[in-house]
Amino acid sequence: MAIADYKKYLAENVLNERRTVTYRSIGRALRVHSTLAKQMLYDFHHNENNKKPNSVNATYIITGVQKTPELTSAANEAQDSFDDSNGIPPSSPYVNSSMPNQDAVTDEIAISSVLLVREEDLEDAKSTFQSIASIHVYSIQPTVLQDLNVLTDVATEMVSNHGQEDPLEYGKSWGMIQGNNVRRRTGGRPPVPAAAPAPPKTIIPAKRPIKSEEPIQPKTEPEEKAPEVEEATKREEAPASSKPTEKTAPPKQKGSIFSSFAKAKPKQKKEESATPASAVESAEPSGAEDGDASDEDEEPEELFPDSGKSAPAGTRESRKEREEKLRKMMEEEDEDEEMPDAAPSPEESKPIDEPPPKQAELKEEITVRGGRRRGRRQVMKKKTVKDEEGYLVTVEEPSWESFSEDEPAPPPKKKPAVSAPKGKPAAKPGQGNIMSFFSKK
């Protein structure tokens, strides 16, 4: 295909825009084999200079064996002198038995060279070679290159322009040597076995511009996957939440339902439900990867973007909404069952819809940024002071504490032990340390 186009491409780039084109940049641009690219450059260079001498300048790569002295003989020289020292033991006759004896055998080392040469110097350079294996055009440019290092800029540009083409996929057409057993992970990390929060997965696709193909997958996949996972979540959650001990997060305020309880808990659930699945998956591809160089199959990590926080920003909102809907539904179910149980506690016996007045004092400022939740929340803290009469007085006062994502959402308020009614002990483990609640199962 490109055979016809290359003249146009080169004329545009070299003659009009006066840029430097290397065989790799044209190879990438036209998606041709490196050998073909070299031939294109040669042909263009040849033709243009026939039309108008010196209109195009070239650099060449010469490979072969260079004549030894001066240029490449550093190693050889050293070797020679070393050989000499072999003959003569450098010290006393005991040296053989004592010290590293210099019986090192050196042998002839073949040194081949890959030399980059300007067009003008081609003949000079050739004369330094003992034998030449190949010559090819490395780059062509409108004028003589003062500094060959500008060629690296071409390469940099090429990488930035074509960086998104997956080398595993296109390498073959460029003439790249194929590694048969290339193992590449397409995701970031495998799920952490512990209950630690999943690392934000979005970084991985974002930071790897090599693959234009793959970032698409992660984007689409979560979409397809999300319902599944949520179903799973729901299924698992329903029995869990139907346990009467659970206090179903007394509705503090609208924000905190999902931030303190719903958010923390389903996340935990999801990790549990996702881990076995992904473990299976991570086991499978490792076998498949060996055969298939470009393992485009989905990887375990892709499940994780679903878990709220780490989802890509775009899909995040909608998913959250969905999750919230689901949770609201569940919440409602729970309400019916649990209300009687919750009744004893004065604050919590209040209907869900109207926020209890006490909660109003405890505020929470949450900023969700880049999948992380941080902010400040007001908590009640006990403070013991000595008053004027020398009595210790314990007062409860609201104070602000800041939190960020990874701390387990603490109970929105700590209640003084005195005021804890019968229902309380159940509520505390349910909310304060939700992790331990689930680990009991």
Added chain:
Amino acid sequence: MASSTAGSEFLRPPSNQEFDTVCREPSHYNPLDTFQLPSGQDRHYQQQYGDMYFLRLAKLKPAVEEIAVDTWEGFSIAGENARRVERVLDVRQGELCWVAGTIYMDMPLKPNILDDLTKENYTLAPPPRPTYQDPANPESTQIMLEDESGRLRLTGSLLRNAQLCTGAIIAVLGTENANGDFEVIDIKVPDLPQQPRRWESEGVDSLQKGPSKGKIAFVSGLGITGTSSDTLALELLTDYLLGYTGNTSAEDAPPTASAITRLIIAGNSVGARMTVDANAETKKKSGPKKYGYDASAYNASPITRLDSFLAEILPSIPVTLMPGESDPANFSLPQQGIHRAMFPQARAYCAPPAAGEEKQEPGWFDSVTNPWEGDVEGWRLWGCSGQNVDDVLRYLNFADEEGNVGDGAGDVEARMRIMEAMLRWRCGVPTAPDTLWSYPFQTHDPFVMQACPHIFFAGNQPRFKTATIESDSPLKLNGADTEMTGIDDDNTSGPRVRLLSIPRFKETGELVLVDTETLEVEVVKFSTFAGQQEKQ
């Protein structure tokens, strides 16, 4: 000159020829975690270093004593038989005896932690010195033999030519003179340890594997600074490794890159220091104090460039990356692998992080320790990024007449000898923890070589150099039959080690290739021809 026909493949108009897909030879790779430090909380730095010397002595003393017994048993001077002495303090004056211990060298210019502490210099690493010897005052160097009982000062003309450094375990034969010094007549070293057969760790014989036609590529000192000045040779190297340079089968061509099964990068991949130096920093103190990431004090471009280099070659070739002195890893040996977080692109080829205890398959891109030991294509490799050789060189008197330790041919030769000496000492990094920073090992000394490698390499050397060494055949001091034992050695007789001094790529542009069948070495040199333009 073959130039008329050469290159005809490329110097012609485009053709419609079909290009075959070239596939790389597979790589058999099994890194060993000899130098893996315990992670996290299990890594302590409170221990004393003394244990390392005792561990080393305990490990190597039997080996060296065995050799000493073989050689010196029945050795007599003027009717007096050499007696074996267990501890250095048991040496009696005027008695012909031999004893084994650790060498300790006291040298005038050697960095001394006590001096540093008294001068309150302990905040910065001492600047590297070319040598610890004082050329003006060679007598100030003292060589001592040490074991758990005490020290014995060694003397004698033999020592002038002997290459010794702190930490080597040797046995010495001689007598204590009137000064209380030990006059050395002969020295014995542990010599090469047992060498595993090829493929031994895989549990198969080389015959079962069949001949492989691969090559292992070594490069070191890429010295990437992130500026355009250093990357052209790197581009050529990339092209070559990826096979773009061409797969001509001509006789004199560089070996076809598809035979290269693995690239081992032996340290100093990053050239420039990534943080601006301390002086500049103190000047800037006037500004508002910032915490955390400071873009003005951190230059990410070298590591970014390294990352993209790796990401470019990794689709085609597996890479083992060792950190070096200038790389972003811990400074004290054994340096742990550069963390994959440094390579946002290349880390896709890493092995997944260890999940639990089970040992997993090494990654296609393996960021390993320095020093590093492992099996590649069945051969055992032991290599370091060069700190070990550089440091031992400072102990030895290789200064030329003018007293400067040059980079001449003699220097490279000295480096080869040092590498050989290390193998015969069975200690890859003898001067740690004395003058090379080291982790304070408590239970074992990993620098002691348990098995003799087939390829022993040191990175970041000034020149390329290679040699093969063999185990000493058991020599007798009467020397007459030494020739005889040397003749009839075939490949099975004893360990044979290929030594490689890998030059800095940034300075030499050299890539070292080792044949996986014959262990023969080739060099491919990447350079640009400084033509008329640059001469003007």
